[in-house]
Amino acid sequence: MRWMNQMNIEKSLFAVVLLSSGLGFSIAASSSPAGDQGMEYSANGADTCLLCHTEAWAYPIYPIFKTKHANRADKRTPFAGLQCEACHGPGGKHATTGSKDAINSFKETSFLSVRQRNEACLGCHQGNARVGWVGSTHETSNLACTSCHQLHVEHDPVLARATQPEVCYKCHLKERAEFNKPSAHPVRFGLLTCSECHSPHGSIAVAMLARPTLNQTCYTCHAEKRGPFLWEHAPAAEDCSLCHSPHGSAHASLLKKDPPLLCQQCHAVAGHPSVAYTSAALPGGGGGGAAFLLSGGCINCHSQVHGSNHPSGIKLMR
Ligand code: HEC
Ligand code: HEC
Ligand code: HEC
Ligand code: HEC
Ligand code: HEC
Ligand code: HEC
Ligand code: HEC
Ligand code: HEC
Ligand code: HEC
Ligand code: HEC
Structure with a gap:
């Protein structure tokens, strides 16, 4: 991904991302003295976190190690840098107290706004398909990246043809009914999926279509109708x-x-x-x-x- 070429996953950069999003965390590396809010990074990254968040933890943490995010050979990934805290933010205080007010959970109950939670992802994922995100219908409808994406699972359901529609139907009930009609694009058989016609991160077209016009979207598969x-x-x-x-x-x-x-x-x-x-x-x-x-x-x-x-x-x- 070109967008990450100049990207260097350093603690300072993460702090800049957070500061620019108005979070106001102090620029604190694990070695720094505690900031005003005690928002510093934990001493040993994931090793610290996993002391308590063991494989027995009720919420399954470990499957993330089977995903691209855990590929330490790829310098752009969280686990090549701040590890858990690359996403969850500085967790030094949380790691000593276990208080949930001191760590971003990405859930609705998080002390961070949707926008701030999204910025934790966009710090690394600004390019490519997310170019249209800001101002898109989904962004302005206050969706979080995590409204669709799951990170602590081996296979994120929204990325696969067969499982993606269910993710969308959580909110788009009318569309489920449409795809169950007698004549329908074979989405329910897993032969094509929403993101082949739509760009869920936003696009310049009506209805966030994947191509600039409706007809061009159809021609990608029905080329013989183009003339x-x-x-x-x-x-x-x-x-x-x-x-x-x-x-x-x-x-x-x-x-x-x-x-x-x-x-x-x-x-x-x-x-x-x-x-x-x-x-x-x-x-x-x-x-x-x-x-x-x-x-x-x-x-x-x-x-x-x-x-x-x-x-x-x-x-x-x-
Ligand atoms: C001393 C043990 C301990 C350590 C170390 C620890 N945690 Fe936790 N963590 C907890 C406990 C206990 C909870 C549950 C808090 C609750 O539900 O009130 C929790 C909850 C969480 C939550 C969910 C918060 C929420 O709002 O539900 C996240 C995210 C989290 N921890 C991430 C981390 C990360 C990242 C690290 C490493 C920087 C870490 N934890 C280190 C004990 C720990
Ligand atoms: C790529 C970003 C990312 C990384 C890296 C990451 N997490 Fe998470 N984590 C998330 C997201 C997003 C959620 C919210 C999951 C959801 O909404 O289902 C979450 C949820 C959690 C929760 C709370 C689940 C709950 O509902 O109680 C804990 C605890 C947690 N992560 C711990 C960790 C630990 C420990 C590590 C490091 C080993 C880690 N995470 C690494 C993104 C990440
Ligand atoms: C520290 C940088 C970093 C952070 C923070 C981060 N990611 Fe990633 N993410 C990556 C890299 C690097 C990849 C692998 C890209 C590749 O292989 O092309 C990746 C891959 C992904 C993928 C594709 C996975 C696949 O199997 O193809 C998704 C989806 C994703 N990230 C979503 C998120 C979300 C949502 C968040 C916020 C909760 C987040 N990421 C936070 C760096 C990051
Ligand atoms: C409405 C659901 C939805 C939301 C919200 C969403 N995504 Fe996605 N995302 C998808 C789908 C579907 C795909 C797979 C299809 C594709 O590649 O366009 C995807 C693919 C990805 C990928 C991997 C493929 C690629 O394009 O590199 C990354 C990384 C990613 N999303 C990051 C994010 C981030 C960051 C956010 C928040 C700013 C976000 N997504 C919000 C649905 C969503
Ligand atoms: C968390 C709820 C939620 C999820 C999940 C969700 N959407 Fe949406 N979506 C919305 C909202 C809210 C709107 C704006 C109001 C409306 O049109 O219903 C919207 C609008 C849209 C639109 C119309 C955009 C426009 O500009 O007219 C499309 C297309 C769309 N979503 C596709 C998808 C696809 C594809 C997925 C799955 C990858 C998905 N959505 C997942 C909530 C969601
Ligand atoms: C074959 C291409 C195609 C597929 C597959 C597809 N859509 Fe659409 N969708 C469209 C087109 C074209 C429109 C615009 C319709 C119009 O403006 O007349 C649209 C419109 C929408 C809208 C806006 C509806 C409105 O009333 O404004 C939503 C929401 C939506 N699609 C969701 C989905 C979801 C969710 C899926 C997957 C379950 C999906 N679409 C799969 C082509 C597709
Ligand atoms: C949305 C409007 C619309 C619909 C629906 C429509 N047409 Fe047409 N049709 C047109 C227009 C506009 C022309 C071009 C008329 C002209 O050049 O004078 C045309 C031209 C034609 C012509 C050639 C006429 C000529 O003078 O050369 C035929 C035959 C035709 N249509 C048949 C059909 C049939 C059969 C259907 C139904 C399957 C249909 N049309 C549905 C708008 C429509
Ligand atoms: C990602 C590929 C793809 C795109 C894009 C696409 N289609 Fe299709 N379309 C299909 C597939 C697959 C079928 C089923 C073919 C079959 O059953 O033999 C189909 C079937 C159809 C059928 C015939 C349905 C029937 O019952 O015989 C029509 C009509 C159709 N598409 C119209 C459209 C229109 C209009 C668009 C643009 C809004 C569009 N398609 C975009 C893949 C696509
Ligand atoms: C004027 C009305 C009209 C318009 C506009 C129209 N179609 Fe059709 N289409 C039909 C009719 C009627 C049938 C059924 C033909 C039959 O049963 O022989 C059909 C059948 C189809 C089929 C399935 C059978 C086949 O011929 O492959 C596809 C695919 C299709 N249309 C795609 C498209 C695409 C793509 C567009 C836009 C470029 C489009 N249609 C625009 C009237 C239209
Ligand atoms: C039995 C065969 C047949 C059927 C059924 C038929 N048409 Fe035609 N249509 C023709 C023929 C032949 C012409 C050419 C007349 C000419 O060249 O002057 C024609 C011409 C047309 C024209 C062009 C008119 C013009 O002024 O040149 C249109 C539009 C049209 N038909 C639409 C329709 C529509 C709509 C229907 C269904 C309600 C329909 N046709 C059913 C045979 C048919």
Whole structure:
């Protein structure tokens, strides 16, 4: 990660991060004399913490040692530097008293605000996908990094396709219902997941979409719908969601309505040259006429509803 190249996980730097976030911890290394608030680092880093927070501790601490954060060979990680306190902040006082008022738990009950807790992570994670974080809907809705992420588990559920949706559904109940509809993107089968269409850390697009426009987001997987087409169908080039519900729908093919109603939102039936195109005029056609035309669904004839590359596909029929 480029963002960490110039980053040197030093105690002083951590203190600067904290100070700039208004925490007011004294710049105290383990060797410094106690500050006003007694907020200094513990004497032996994780070794101190683990004296009390043993494997028998009710909250499982140890799985963190199986994660990237514990990779001491990587100088950017917490465990190559201040260890537990790189995230939890100076814990010298806590380590002598066991008082929970002297250590940031990252929980709602923490003495730090959401913003201050997030800054403990952003001190190392400002770049890449988090560029859009500040000002994003999630940031302004006061979400914490830990609303989605778990750090003391071997596999953070939000990072895996199969387990991510449950994390989001904690707050997004409507979306769970949408993905359970008869026609839906196969999120519930683990074939794709929220973060393939959305950037949960924020983006420049509407609805925090992963690409600058809605259509570009769809084209990442449905490239054949991008064209260019000899004969474009204007609404398809403009906005897929004019006809499709991106999450799920009661109608086939994720459609918002079934044809002909779908089409008739924009196309007047009256304008259609129905006389010349009764089914009698079609190869193998019989009776039926206008009744077929209106009930059979427009896409029986206009099958190339996303655009056509056929020289005579101007009416989107081939
Ligand atoms: C002397 C034993 C002891 C040591 C050493 C110790 N802790 Fe604790 N820690 C406790 C106890 C006891 C609690 C539970 C406090 C409570 O629930 O009131 C606790 C709770 C915590 C909590 C949760 C606080 C909360 O608000 O629920 C965190 C986070 C924590 N410790 C981190 C650390 C870190 C990091 C270190 C090393 C710098 C450390 N502890 C060292 C005894 C210790
Ligand atoms: C990469 C950052 C990070 C590091 C490093 C880290 N923790 Fe944590 N820790 C967290 C977060 C985030 C939580 C909140 C977990 C949650 O919300 O479920 C937490 C929670 C805790 C809790 C409280 C759990 C509870 O609900 O009572 C304790 C105790 C704790 N950590 C101890 C430690 C100890 C000891 C170490 C070092 C061995 C350590 N942590 C290293 C991020 C970290
Ligand atoms: C001292 C710096 C540091 C701190 C503090 C820190 N991280 Fe990290 N984090 C890292 C590094 C380094 C990696 C590994 C990056 C890599 O391998 O590309 C990492 C990886 C991650 C990953 C990806 C894990 C994976 O398996 O791919 C997540 C998620 C993450 N951190 C979230 C957090 C959160 C949330 C916090 C705050 C509670 C936090 N980090 C605090 C340095 C830090
Ligand atoms: C709304 C849920 C959510 C919140 C809040 C959230 N994340 Fe994430 N984060 C995700 C998801 C989902 C992924 C995996 C998909 C991806 O890479 O975009 C991820 C991936 C990551 C990664 C590893 C992949 C990468 O991009 O490097 C890091 C590091 C990370 N988040 C840090 C943070 C930090 C720091 C915060 C707080 C400022 C935060 N996240 C807040 C959902 C969230
Ligand atoms: C802790 C609660 C919480 C979690 C967990 C959560 N969100 Fe959200 N999300 C919100 C809130 C609050 C809003 C803003 C109000 C709303 O639109 O419901 C929001 C808005 C959104 C929006 C609309 C953004 C916009 O600008 O219109 C998207 C997309 C979104 N979340 C995706 C996700 C995804 C994907 C995940 C899982 C990786 C997730 N959320 C997890 C609380 C959460
Ligand atoms: C196939 C792509 C795709 C997937 C997968 C996807 N979304 Fe969306 N989502 C969209 C699009 C496109 C929109 C914007 C809809 C619009 O503006 O008409 C959207 C909108 C949203 C909104 C805002 C809704 C509103 O009413 O403003 C939320 C919240 C959301 N998605 C959450 C999720 C969650 C949670 C998941 C995973 C369980 C998810 N999305 C998976 C494409 C997707
Ligand atoms: C990350 C990949 C991905 C993205 C992005 C994506 N899709 Fe899909 N889409 C799929 C997959 C996978 C299927 C299921 C294919 C299958 O069942 O054969 C699918 C199926 C569909 C279907 C057919 C559903 C059915 O019941 O036959 C429609 C319509 C559709 N997507 C529209 C969209 C639209 C509109 C967007 C943009 C908002 C979009 N997709 C973005 C992966 C994606
Ligand atoms: C004018 C309405 C309309 C618009 C706009 C539209 N579609 Fe469709 N789409 C349909 C209809 C109708 C079907 C069903 C076709 C069928 O059953 O033969 C369909 C089917 C699909 C399918 C599944 C069958 C197939 O052809 O692969 C996908 C995927 C799809 N659309 C993606 C998209 C994408 C991506 C966009 C935006 C670029 C888009 N659609 C815009 C009407 C539309
Ligand atoms: C959101 C509005 C909208 C919807 C919904 C819509 N269309 Fe269209 N359609 C248009 C526009 C705009 C044009 C371009 C008209 C023009 O160039 O005069 C067009 C062009 C066409 C044409 C070519 C007309 C010509 O004169 O070349 C056909 C055929 C067509 N649409 C069929 C359909 C069918 C079938 C459906 C339903 C599956 C449908 N449309 C849904 C807006 C829509
Ligand atoms: C039986 C086949 C058939 C069905 C079903 C059908 N159409 Fe057509 N449609 C045609 C043919 C053929 C033309 C070309 C007329 C021409 O070239 O003048 C046409 C032309 C059009 C045009 C362009 C009109 C123009 O002025 O050139 C639109 C828009 C259109 N149809 C929409 C629809 C809609 C909406 C439906 C469903 C309500 C529908 N069609 C059902 C065969 C059909």
